[in-house]
Amino acid sequence: MSIVAEHARQRGALLPILHALQETFGCIDDAAIPLLAGALNLSRADVHGVVSFYHDFRRTRPGRHVVKMCRAEACQAMGADALLDHARRSLTVDAHGTTADGAFSLEPVFCLGNCALSPAVMIDGVLHGRVGPERFDALTADLRAQDQAEDAR
Amino acid sequence: MSHRLTSIYVPRDAAALSVGADAVAAAIRAEASRRGLPLRVVRNGSRGMLWLEPLVEVATDAGRVAYGAVTPADVPSLFDAGFLTGGPHPLGQGLTEEIPFFKKQERLTFARCGVIDPLSVEDYRAHGGFRGLENALAMTPAEIVATVTESGLRGRGGAGFPTGVKWNTVLNAEADEKFVCCNADEGDSGTFADRMMIEGDPFCLIEGMTIAALAVGATAGYVYMRSEYPHATETLRHAIRLAYDEGWLGENIHGTDRIFHLEARVGAGAYICGEETAMLESLEGKRGMVRAKPPLPALQGLFGKPTVVNNVLSLCAVPIILDRGADYYRDFGVGRSRGTLPFQLAGNIRQGGIVEKAFGVTLHELLYEYGGGTISGRPIRAVQVGGPLGAYLPPAQFDLRKDYEAFAAQGAMLGHGGIVVFDDTVNMARQARFAMEFCAIESCGKCTPCRIGSTRGVEVIDKIIAGQDVDDNLALLDDLCEVMLDGSLCAMGGMTPFPVRSAIKHFGEDFRPTTASPSATGIRAGDAP
Numbered sequence: 001m002s003i004v005a006e007h008a009r010q011r012g013a014l015l016p017i018l019h020a021l022q023e024t025f026g027c028i029d030d031a032a033i034p035l036l037a038g039a040l041n042l043s044r045a046d047v048h049g050v051v052s053f054y055h056d057f058r059r060t061r062p063g064r065h066v067v068k069m070c071r072a073e074a075c076q077a078m079g080a081d082a083l084l085d086h087a088r089r090s091l092t093v094d095a096h097g098t099t100a101d102g103a104f105s106l107e108p109v110f111c112l113g114n115c116a117l118s119p120a121v122m123i124d125g126v127l128h129g130r131v132g133p134e135r136f137d138a139l140t141a142d143l144r145a146q147d148q149a150e151d152a153r
Numbered sequence: 154m155s156h157r158l159t160s161i162y163v164p165r166d167a168a169a170l171s172v173g174a175d176a177v178a179a180a181i182r183a184e185a186s187r188r189g190l191p192l193r194v195v196r197n198g199s200r201g202m203l204w205l206e207p208l209v210e211v212a213t214d215a216g217r218v219a220y221g222a223v224t225p226a227d228v229p230s231l232f233d234a235g236f237l238t239g240g241p242h243p244l245g246q247g248l249t250e251e252i253p254f255f256k257k258q259e260r261l262t263f264a265r266c267g268v269i270d271p272l273s274v275e276d277y278r279a280h281g282g283f284r285g286l287e288n289a290l291a292m293t294p295a296e297i298v299a300t301v302t303e304s305g306l307r308g309r310g311g312a313g314f315p316t317g318v319k320w321n322t323v324l325n326a327e328a329d330e331k332f333v334c335c336n337a338d339e340g341d342s343g344t345f346a347d348r349m350m351i352e353g354d355p356f357c358l359i360e361g362m363t364i365a366a367l368a369v370g371a372t373a374g375y376v377y378m379r380s381e382y383p384h385a386t387e388t389l390r391h392a393i394r395l396a397y398d399e400g401w402l403g404e405n406i407h408g409t410d411r412i413f414h415l416e417a418r419v420g421a422g423a424y425i426c427g428e429e430t431a432m433l434e435s436l437e438g439k440r441g442m443v444r445a446k447p448p449l450p451a452l453q454g455l456f457g458k459p460t461v462v463n464n465v466l467s468l469c470a471v472p473i474i475l476d477r478g479a480d481y482y483r484d485f486g487v488g489r490s491r492g493t494l495p496f497q498l499a500g501n502i503r504q505g506g507i508v509e510k511a512f513g514v515t516l517h518e519l520l521y522e523y524g525g526g527t528i529s530g531r532p533i534r535a536v537q538v539g540g541p542l543g544a545y546l547p548p549a550q551f552d553l554r555k556d557y558e559a560f561a562a563q564g565a566m567l568g569h570g571g572i573v574v575f576d577d578t579v580n581m582a583r584q585a586r587f588a589m590e591f592c593a594i595e596s597c598g599k600c601t602p603c604r605i606g607s608t609r610g611v612e613v614i615d616k617i618i619a620g621q622d623v624d625d626n627l628a629l630l631d632d633l634c635e636v637m638l639d640g641s642l643c644a645m646g647g648m649t650p651f652p653v654r655s656a657i658k659h660f661g662e663d664f665r666p667t668t669a670s671p672s673a674t675g676i677r678a679g680d681a682p
Contacts, residue, residue, distance in 0.1 A: 010416075011456065014438030019380075019419060040438075053440040054421030056380050068381070072342030073537055074573045076587070077500035078528075110424060110541075110591065111340055112381050113348040114168050115573065116203035116498060116505025125383050129171035 004039045014040060014050055018057055026061040055109075062105040063098040065143050067091075068122040071108045074115035079132075083119050084108060086133040091140065103144060158193040159237050162210040162217065164267065166199035166352050167384040168345065173224060174207040180225035181209070184232050192237065198353020200267035201507030202254055204528075210249055213239040219246040254523055259485060260509045261493050262469050263346075266353035272391055274399050277356040283401065285475030289364045290409055294324055297368035301471065303479035305491030310336060310427075310464030311539060311568040311644075313490075313557045316471075319461065322451040323369040326459035333365045333374035333413075333461045334436065334454070335468055338420055338427040340379065341540025343499040343571035346507060347465035351378075351385040354469070355392035356401075359415060361468035363406065364475055365461050366413040375455070376417045377432050389417045424541075424595040428643050429462040431597060442597045443643045464569075466495060487513035490556035498524045500573040501533075510555075517551040519572060531576035535584075535660065539568025541591050542648035544655035545584065581660035586614040588652040596645055603646025606637045610653065617664050627657065627664065 003020045007013040017036065021028055028051050037044045051057045069087060071080050088094060091104050098105040114120035117129030123139060131139070163169075163178040178194055185192050200208060205221030209231070218239035220231060227244060234242040246252055260266075269276040277283065289297050302317025323331060335358065339347040351358060362374050378386045393415055396402040402415050418436055420426045426435045430444035433455050454460025470492060474482045483491045490512035496519055498505045503525035510519075520526070520533060527533055535545045538560070546553070546563075553559055560567045575584075589610035596603045613630045617623055634650035641647040657664055 012436055012438035015421060015435065016418065019421070046439075049440050050438070054423050056421035070342075072591075073541060073584070073587070074343045074500040076584075077573060077575045077579065109381060109422065110595070111342045111344075113339060113345040113379075113385075114171050115343045115345055115500065115571070116502065117168055117171055117206070118500060120171065122381070127167050127171040127384070129168060 004036065008039075014042070014047070015054075018051060018054075022057060027058040030059070063102050064147060065103060065124055065140075066105045066107060067140075068107045068109045068112065070110070070112045070114075070118070070120045072111040072115075074111075075118040075120055078118035080119045083121075083131065083133060083136065087136060090133075090137055103147065104140065158191055160193045160195055160212040161237075162195045162197045162212070162267075163207060164199045165196035165271070165388075166206075166267075166349060167382070168203050168349070169199050169206040169208070170384070172206050172222065176225045177207045177209065177223050177228065180228040181231075184228050188232060190232075190237065195270050197269065198266045198271050199349055199506075200249060200255065201263060201349065201509075202252065202504070203506040204504050205246065208246075208249075209236075211236055211239055215239065215248065217249045219249040219252065220244045221246055254504055254506070254508070257523075258509050259493050259511050261473050261482065261485070262350070262357075262466060263354075263495055263507060263509045264473070265357065266350060266507075269354065271353050271355055271388060272395060274356065274395055274401070277354075281476060282356055282472070283360055283407075285472035286360045286363055286367075286401070287407065288475050289367050290407060290411065292367075294368050294370060297364065297475070298324055300479045301368070301474060304470075304474045304482040305479075305486070305489070306467065306470055306474065306482065307490070307557065308464055309466035309470070309494065309569065310429075313567070316463065316467050319451055319463075320365065320368050322449065323371075323459045323461050326452050328459050330373075330456075331369055331371040331459045331461075332455045333362050333369070333371045333463075334433065335362055335374070335376040335465055336427065336429060336432055336462055337376050337378050337382075337385075337465050338432060339382075339465070339569070340424040340427045341542075341569055341571055343537065343573035344497050344540060344569045345499070346495040346497050346570065348382050348385045349507060350465055350469050351382075352388045355389050356396065357469045357472055358389070358465060359392060359396050359402065361471040362415060363402065363413050364471050365463065365468060367411060369459070369461055371461065372412045373414045374416075375436055376415070377426070377436060378417050378419045380419050380422055386417055386419055393417060423597075424591075425597045425645055428645060430643075432462070433460065440597070442599050443645070445642060466569075485511040487511070487554070487556050488558060490558065494555070494567070494570045496555070496570040496572060498572055498574070501527045501529055501576050502574045503528045512554075512556040514555050515552050516546070516555065516572070519555070520551060520574065524574065527574060527576045529576045529578075531578065533574055534577040534579055535575045535581060535656075537573045537575075537584075537652065538571070540571055541588060542644055542651055543568050543571075544651045545581065545659065546655065547659040549659075581656040581663040582614065582618050585653045585656040585664075586611060586618065588649055588656075589614060592645060592649040600640070600642040600646060602637045602640035603642070603649070606633055606641075606646060607649060609633060610637075610649070614653075623665055630657070 093099045112120040121131045208221035210217040234240045306316045307313040423441045425431045426441040431441040435441040495509040592607035598604045
């Protein structure tokens, strides 16, 4: 509720609030919907309609690392489809899915704005350009190694 | 040697960061301290020569000298080669502004991008920043609108509507409150100029929006950012805070009694929110559903109030118009396309990046003289101009002059100036299928031709690719395209037929597997395991 209060003065505050909730909790929990409806004087259907409209808002928590992979035209011209296939095989996960160990969620997206250095991938908000299969494996291997080091501590 | 610290520029643009600019900056700092050499590292925007990123520049007496693409491993050898005084090195590119790709450009909008520290008001002012706003503060709203109208500036978001005419409508609307909204939802593949401007020269956008507000009598504004651009959003929010701190935004702009409040809002991954009325709905906290027009947003826009909605590049062209005058800007360009457009070379291109040129440059010049052909070394087979809703053009049309009317006459659109290059391994039937698939995924669902038509389009193209009743299904597809074109509420459904029809028209062999060209087999260069 403190998140809602923080944004109360903004007009059209629902999107900023949903972003803040997802940032804090990893997803938009079902329980948040009636709370937001009450606080913003909207119907629950209104809030549900907004949450379900936008690709970014999740109803369940993602993996530890979110891999956004561009599959728009400029990246297609540089092999993005093949890279997405590679990622699905190497992580053993489907598009929009999360790996069994909860390490990675794979999200195909349309355009990360790095179209002259395609294919582009964004991992946990960090943009990478010219990502071929080898570089992709190196990036994900680094993250796994970091996670293991943290778990060991 | 002077006593000034040597300045080294390492871009903080997201594209530069994506290929390791932060690591390069850290390596330069570490190497300098190891050698006991004091220097100043400035994190600038990008010069737009993206194939050379990370592009490191050194300020010398002769001008800025460029080295690229630099990796952290190159840094010790750069010091050994005396790069602090512009010494020769295998990565040396000479004086930045003499690099052929850069030298022949006409940079008005991007004049400061990559040159200054994007988060320094002082640097911005030292390079002509806020002079347009200072002039505007001394003018009446009608005079500002007249100047923009006379400049010939047209909306850079794609539609090319005259900016001054739009502003005049908002100026003349009676209301207790008006808004200025910047559409920074740059969702088209092959476009990144908005992002680069916001990361490389954010005060320019802030200044342009403030001038727009003065021109129409608005007191509040929003920039609608993409969630895919976290770095740009962070940069813009930082710049907005600095502008407030230094009196360029808020209650008393530059010591006057003029008011303008500005806030950056972030979308949530919906492409359709780049359509102006869907963007307004989203800013109001709703689903990004397209509104029927009329009423025009200029009369009933955000929260039902008169609203200026402009693209980033339109607003970023405004400060120089108010600074140098309408004539100065209008003197660039051809016919009814005045000024410059930052073209963006993307996809399979050797030298990708920003080429800001006056209207009238041809695709051929852009693709070969600037772009240097494909990076794969194979021939260019197709380019898509103007984003996912833009037409695919074959090499036979590369002599087309880049201006709004010449493109419209060819059933294509110049759009945002984004150009995506494909080599001869592309399968155009698959690209046509993708256009329909993209529309099916991103349609807001309000009108039937777009919502249902796109899904039916994918199905029909799948049948064509499978070789099923090809002639009948091509006729059906053409009919479907006609319905979407005529019956859709906005450009999403209304223009998806452009890439589909142009692919069929210019690359018909890819739709007929029986008379197949090698590329019609559906196998692409990168598909092998």
